[in-house]
Amino acid sequence: MLPFLRKDPNWPHPDRAVSKSNDRHRLELTEFIQSELKDRPNSIEKCVPSYPPCGKRILLDNGWFKALTKPMSNCHRSDRPFYPKWHRHLGR
Incomplete structure (x- = not known):
């Protein structure tokens, strides 16, 4: 396991990281x-994950x-998962 993924049970900021190296x-x-x-x-606040690095997936x-810096782009953040239209047709 990579060192920055090891959880430190004494780490005082579990909301943002699992250890000092993970926080770095x-x-x-x-x-x-x-x-x-x-x-x-x-767009910065919308793109910075609210969970510890590699806590859900490696980015x-x-x-x-x-x-996202292109003039025609826009960034939206939602708590709802995004499913493409074809996904809805599968009954999911």
Whole structure:
């Protein structure tokens, strides 16, 4: 297991990270998002996950943040999961 994924039971900030090294990783990832979206500050808060890094999935950027800087793009954050139209036709 990667060191920054190990949970420290004594870590005082479990809402944002699972350990000191995980918190440092979160800071690095957040700084990356901020640098990518510096021209779209309204999207930064929507794109920074509210859970610890790698807590749900490993996030990789394949140009996704740069796509959000395009004039025609917009970012929405919702608690509801997004399902494409074809998914609804499957009865899910």
